[in-house]
Amino acid sequence: MTFPSSTTAETGSDAVDTVAAAAAGSSAAVVGRSPGQLMWRRFRRDRTGLISAAIVLAFFLIALLAPVIAWAYGKDPYTPYGGNQPGLLNQYGYPILPNGGISGDFWFGLEPGLGRDVFTQLVYGIRTSLSIALIVTVLSTFIGVTMGITSGYVGGKTDYVIGRVIDTLLSFPSQLFLIVLVPVVEVALVQPDQETPAWLRYVSICIVLTVLGWATIARLLRAQVLSLREREFIEAARVTGASPGRVIFKELLPNLWTPIIIQATLALPLYVGAEAGLGFLGAGMTEPTPDWGRMFQVGANVYHSDVTYLLFPGVSMLIFVIAFNLLGDSIRDAFDPKTKR
Amino acid sequence: MTSFLVRRILGAIVILILISLITFYLFYALPRDPARAFCGKICRPETLTLIRHNLGMDEPLFVQYWHWLSGIFMGREFTQFGACPAPCLGYSFATQEPVFSAIVDRFPVTLSLTLGASVVILSFGILTGMLAAWKVGQPLDKIASSTSVIGASLQIYFVGPLVVFAVVDTLGLLPRPSYVPFTEDPLTWFVHLLIPWVVLSIIFTANYTRMTRSQMLEQLAEDYVRTARAKGMSGRSVFFRFAWRGAMIPIITIFGVDLATLLGGAIITEQTFTLHGIGELAVRAVQNTDLPMLLGVTVVGAAAIVFLNIVVDVLYAFIDPRVRLS
Secondary structure, three states: OOHHHHHHHHHHHHHHHHHHHHHHHHOOOOOOOOHHHHHHHHHHOOHHHHHHHHHHHHHHHHHHOHHHHHHHHOOOOOOOHHHHOOOOEOOOOOEOOHHHHOOOOOOOOEOOOOOOEHHHHHHHHHHHHHHHHHHHHHHHHHHHHHHHHHHHHHOHHHHHHHHHHHHHHHHOOHHHHHHHHHHHHHHHHOOOOOOOOOHHHHHHHHHHHHHHHHHHHHHHHHHHHHHHHOOHHHHHHHHOOOOHHHHHHHHHHHHHHHHHHHHHHHHHHHHHHHHHHHHHHOOOOOOOOOOHHHHHHHHHHHOOOOOHHHHHHHHHHHHHHHHHHHHHHHHHHHHOOOOOO | OHHHHHHHHHHHHHHHHHHHHHHHHHHOOOOOOHHHHHHOOOOOHHHHHHHHHHOOOOOOHHHHHHHHHHHHHHOEEEOOOEEEOOOOOOEOOOOOOEHHHHHHHHHHHHHHHHHHHHHHHHHHHHHHHHHHHHOOOOHHHHHHHHHHHHHHHOOHHHHHHHHHHHHHHHOOOOOOOOOOOOOOOHHHHHHHHHHHHHHHHHHHHHHHHHHHHHHHHHHHOOHHHHHHHHOOOOHHHHHHHHHHHHHHHHHHHHHHHHHHHHHHOHHHHHHHOOOOOHHHHHHHHHHOOOHHHHHHHHHHHHHHHHHHHHHHHHHHHHHOOOOOOO
């Protein structure tokens, strides 16, 4: 993992220069700036934020470019190299070379048992997990925002029903429900006589995480809308005859972007963790699709003899989640400099 | 107070009924037929029908649900298994034992895990948080902030195996995590659960340090603290007799949420350390399509979450007299 740090160092120093230049320029004349511009200017000055943004970006690039990386590296995540080539695994299925079989050919070593390449497994696994987390974040944020605004703005019976649904969803023992629901959704989507396609698990996991995930953001937005609804500018808009659609999209929504973005940045690492948790419990993506979370399941079975294997998914996930959490904090600071952490 | 409690408990019961209904109906979407599993490999249609009848599965879904619900309060009679006294959550399809007693058997494991971890997390978190507030701006302060970011980002299925590998496999300092009943031998119980507690506290403690610190600082800036100081009370008395009470209110709220997470999250913790608690029971129930067990575990888990929320609200009123429960 040398490349993210080198990129970040460069971006960091560049940013400091531009900020200094910008600061020098701005003292000359007063310029009007939109809240977005202000936020961006504050963010550029935040060194931790920039470094974490670079790391997060690097992870998404790895996920996006997984086929290219695997092609350049010359291996794929499916071939059992250890089984095909003698001299890589011992009779118990563990790598012969020390440290999990790390060598010039296999940068991160070999998977005990099947003898697949850990590096490509991890790269493709990150691709699977991050894409799921991203899809779920977008979907659950969208549903949560829609439900929250509807509930808060319309009020009355609608609010009561949505409110009770949210209460119930938040009282579910969620981990348990995740593992229960994935097979249920899978069955609901496929006729019993049909063959289960490989992408189906992927879709089921996305659906389940979304269904159990939207309630948090909906509850938060509902509260925000309730307080905004009573403010003068909304009342003014209504009195002057603005349609509900206009009030929601032109008056309410611009004031809600900050909590929405903050909630989404908080949610994404949680979904990465939840997806990985599913994989760890054996309810996530099935073989042979590479999966970040399932690597922990394999790791938990082999760590007594080969602890190295567990380190790669573990450390990479730790770096990703820390970077993403710090990035979330920086975005929050940039949007609202008054918040204390 | 009483009317508040009654209303909250009624609301909780409605939510629990909803959750059990949803679980009940959802599970019927599963393809595997539990009666078929009982029947064995060579299964004649008549036997299958008989088993279905004995399990009460030939009745409409709503009637089945009603039987289940009334069984909790009045007990049930099964042709297959015999009597099941109240509170009856049915019989497990897989292990053929009463669900309620299976949950009761496993409960001490999950409870020991959660309570032990809570004690470590709360005592360390609050202690270090108060220390950090006592000595603002000193290293402890900064260490707490940065470790809480790392702690919150750690996954238990990563740290758990690493700690076991280092402490048990390599150094041989502690035995492999397992459960020994407290009543049998408190010391063995303690030693065998130490690793899970420590791992859980690695993830959670720093967060409490940070919260306690910021709450203490907020309280120390309040008027009543200034009044007490002006009347000649020593800084230490103000700190330890007044300020900490105010600081504990938000901590209790967060702890209520975390406790529910710990209880509900016991699935992953127990799987990581191969402890046979309720979480492990749930995972097994999912694998075996064991509807009664799953329903039981879900409802008990949800009940824990819902009632913990009520307890937190009531505790609130006890600590903070300004809160009126209405």
